[in-house]
Ligand SMILES: Nc1ncnc2c1ncn2[C@@H]1O[C@H](COP(=O)(O)OP(=O)(O)OP(=O)(O)O)[C@@H](O)[C@H]1O
């Protein structure tokens with residue numbers, strides 16, 4: 008076997024060193040495209056999913072969200088919960104919110120919305136709401152008769168044409184809000200927020216105290232407590248610690264939330280992803296098979312000669328294994344260069360959906376390693392098979408076609 | 410050394426079968442240089458391929474040094490081809506991507522010799538055919554006669570019991586043919602190499618010690634030549 012390997016290596020080495028460089032370049036080019044095909048779409052899909060989950064973290068749920076136990080409308084001792092949460096190691100910031108239903112009215116136009124009552128100064132550390140005000144300003148601690156309106160309901164955001172909107176609401180406009188308990192308030196629009204995410208742009212924000220006032224709460228209730236962790240990836244651990252710290256409400260990580268929220272989306276994406284992978288693999292393996300097959304057929308006589316002079320069929324198969332490994336390694340290398348070039352390009356120039364949603368691909372190292380390994384294995388098998396079948400043919404047939 | 414008894418090789422079966430060899434018998438002793446001659450289609454190539462273990466006889470007995478080789482399993486025949494049998498093809502059959510030395514050396518490596526040893530063996534063999542200087546040229550950079558001499562070097566590097574050659578000069582002009590035949594002759598006389606060569610050029614018999622003539626698959630004459638004086642055509 009050692010001899011087979013040495014001889015196989017020599018044959019492969021000579022055929023690479025003195026073989027046709029154009030053919031080699033072409034084969035490597037095709038292989039690099041196969042590799043790219045294998046990793047590119049999943050990277051885009053990864054980018055899409057990453058963007059969704061990013062939104063979920065940045066707006067409604069943070070890294071960890073605490074919600075009332077089943078059957079309760081509120082977390083009853085929100086400040087107590089906050090105190091416990093803030094004491095947990097690994098928690099960077101936390102705040103409480105009150106989400107309520109309401110309708111907004113402006114010059115005969117009425118739109119149903121969800122209004123979130125929040126503590127403006129605390130939001131700077133917890134969410135991106137303060138940073139996405141495209142016109143006007145974010146709420147301040149003194150904002151008691153002011154409101155922030157999402158761009159879609161304001162009628163200025165992308166996508167507002169497909170939703171009910173208030174027409175021409177600008178900072179400084181006045182709107183009437185009717186809360187779900189019938190209480191009416193008049194607010195001045197302080198700012199328009201645009202997060203290019205429907206859940207955000209269909210929402211409105213007021214001061215926490217406003218909601219307390221309207222609903223007659225006593226300064227302790229909240230519909231959610233939103234938590235951010237110091238290090239991404241520690242959510243699950245921190246969630247368990249919060250539970251250990253004596254918080255008895257429901258605690259979810261963003262992943263728990265996004266799973267139920269976009270499970271549907273994830274599943275169909277995942278299916279596309281897997282299908283595209285399988286198809287690329289089959290196409291890739293077939294191409295490698297064809298390439299080696301043609302290569303082997305062209306060198307059928309040579310294989311016969313090698314056998315006739317006493318080279319074992321096994322060394323011949325080994326030499327093709329070396330050859331395809333070499334081709335595939337070069338192909339993967341070229342593919343990686345292409346891939347990273349494309350990644351750089353698309354990260355600098357994201358693909359734009361619905362005019363505002365920008366998707367940049369995400370480089371997934373596990374995926375890369377997986378693809379490299381799969382490609383190597385498949386290609387080596389696809390490369391060996393034709394060599395194996397020819398090397399078993401009779402010498403007379405291989406050399407003289409008889 | 411070689412004993413062939415009633416060797417038969419039919420192509421196809423039944424009434425329409427071509428009887429390429431129809432009962433061939435002879436013995437060849439060590440250090441003979443034998444020419445197999447005969448008209449086209451008389452069965453020379455068929456015989457040689459069987460002797461070189463590239464093909465199987467339909468019937469008959471073939472032994473090398475008393476070992477019945479015709480019935481060996483393929484793996485052992487492969488080993489025999491590698492270690493005991495040298496074969497020179499009409500069209501050289503060199504590997505185009507390998508240099509002269511590599512074409513020879515790959516066989517020594519197959520036998521398990523070290524890289525260095527293999528290289529030395531290859532150079533020795535190339536030296537015997539007068540091509541030591543051109544050891545790093547690829548076949549594309551060699552003349553027909555030179556290519557055939559590399560093929561001979563490949564066949565003799567392993568110091569085979571017998572060397573076979575099927576019309577080794579068919580693609581060569583007279584000059585190159587002479588070079589090749591001189592190499593054969595020298596190998597035969599100097600090193601006692603047993604050679605069995607198929608040819609149909611009458612002037613080639615000047616080089617050999619024995620001529621076996623085939624016709625329609627049987628031996629019609631088998632004569633020793635006493636003094637092989639080389640006379641140009
Ligand atoms: N694969 C084959 N199938 C059928 N018949 C064959 C095959 N190979 C050879 N023959 C026949 O066997 C006979 C002997 O062929 P062979 O090649 O041994 O002749 P040869 O003496 O070498 O001729 P040449 O001088 O033309 O090379 C011929 O009649 C030939 O047609």
Ligand SMILES: [Mg+2]
Pocket residue numbers: 453454455
């Ligand atoms: Mg012939």
